[in-house]
Amino acid sequence: GAVVSQHPSRxxxxxxxxxxxxxxxxxxQATTMFWYRQFPKQSLMLMATSNEGSKxxxxxxxxxxxxxxxHASLTLSTLTVTSAHPEDSSFYICSALKGTGYEKLFFGxxxxxxVL
Amino acid sequence: xxxxxxxxxxxxxxxxxNSIINCAYSNSASDYFIWYKQESxxxxxxxxxxxxxxxxxxxxxVTVLLNKTVKHLSLQIAATQPGDSAVYFCAExxxxxxxxxxxxxxxxxxxx
Numbered sequence: 001g002a003v004v005s006q007h008p009s010r011x012x013x014x015x016x017x018x019x020x021x022x023x024x025x026x027x028x029q030a031t032t033m034f035w036y037r038q039f040p041k042q043s044l045m046l047m048a049t050s051n052e053g054s055k056x057x058x059x060x061x062x063x064x065x066x067x068x069x070x071h072a073s074l075t076l077s078t079l080t081v082t083s084a085h086p087e088d089s090s091f092y093i094c095s096a097l098k099g100t101g102y103e104k105l106f107f108g109x110x111x112x113x114x115v116l
Numbered sequence: 117x118x119x120x121x122x123x124x125x126x127x128x129x130x131x132x133x134n135s136i137i138n139c140a141y142s143n144s145a146s147d148y149f150i151w152y153k154q155e156s157x158x159x160x161x162x163x164x165x166x167x168x169x170x171x172x173x174x175x176x177x178v179t180v181l182l183n184k185t186v187k188h189l190s191l192q193i194a195a196t197q198p199g200d201s202a203v204y205f206c207a208e209x210x211x212x213x214x215x216x217x218x219x220x221x222x223x224x225x226x227x228x
Contacts, residue, residue, distance in 0.1 A: 006159070034215055043205060044160070044218040093159050102150060102209055102216060107159030 002028050004096045006108025013084055014116055021079045021111045023094030029074035030096035035067075038091040038110075047092075050077040084115045128225040135193040137222045139206035142187060148209040150216065151180060151191045153202045160205060163191070193224075201226045 003026040013019050023033055031052045036044040048069050049057040056069035066088075068080040077096075081088055092111045098104040129135050141149075147168040152160035164175045166182050166189075173180050179192040189206050203223050207216040 004159075009157075032214065036218075041221075043220045046215050046217070049215055095159070102148060103162065103165050105150075105162070105216070107161070110157065110159050112157070 002026075002096075002098050002104070002106045004094065004106045004108045006094050006111055008111060009109060010112045010114075012114045012116065015085050016083055018080055018082045019084055019113060021081075021092055021094070021113075023077045023079070023096065023108050025075045025096040025098070025106070028096075028098045030077075030098060031074060032097040033071060033077040034095045034097070034105075035069060035077075035079050036093045036095070038093060040091075044093060047079075052077075081113065084113070086115045089113055089115045125220070126223045126225065128227060129196050131196060131198060131226055131228050133196055135191075135196045135200070135224055135226075137191045137193075137204050137224065139189040139191075139219050140187060141189065141206075141208050141219075143208065143210055144184075144187065146208040146210055149180070149182065149189050150207045150209075151178075151189075152205045152207060152218075153200075154205060154221075155202045163204075196224075196226050198226045198228055200224060 005024045007022045033050040035047045037047050038044045046059050047062045050069050050071040052071045052074050058064045071077040095105050095107045150165040151163040153163050154160045164178050164180050166173045166180045177194045181190045203221045205221045206219040
């Protein structure tokens with residue numbers, strides 16, 4: 001099956017600093033990637049849709065200046081949490097779409113962000 | 117508003133028994149549904165999907181049933197094994213959207 005690599009798997013940072021999370025499709029090209037956020041014991045909430053070569057589409061209530069998304073190539077999308085605060089602590093998960101059908105949507109292993 | 121939700125937050129079954137996980141959706145325009153399995157600290161893993169023009173679809177040890185009349189989706193796992201212990205999410209694709217909406221999840225605990 002297809003592999004989506006997400007890095008880092010865990011990060012701890014101080015309040016006010018910025019954190020970058022990388023999502024790579026290792027064996028396929030993905031024109032579309034999605035970023036989700038998940039709080040403990042809760043479901044995945046879509047944050048934004050990342051499109052290669054264009055601006056990301058953010059869901060309502062997600063601050064685009066707070067969560068910067070860059071889909072620089074067909075195999076890499078990055079999420080930068082700027083000026084992180086404790087309330088940004090969460091599990092962030094990316095997914096990459098191989099083709100057009102959602103049966104070909106593959107998820108990364110997630111990044112646990114803890115902001116002190 | 118539109119939502120996808122689950123009836124039971126936690127399901128505990130004995131090893132070897134069959135498991136049934138339920139999901140309700142409210143958007144009648146949804147035309148595609150997926151079940152995912154998520155183990156602790158990992159991303160969701162695709163299990164099985166079904167389109168709205170079908171009522172049932174079977175995979176290896178898993179069956180998904182779709183009842184469009186009552187907007188209900190279920191995942192049946194046959195001969196449940198300890199390795200099946202995880203959180204299961206249903207997800208739907210709304211017509212015209214390029215992203216999935218996830219339900220609230222059910223934790224499946226398999227007792228040996």
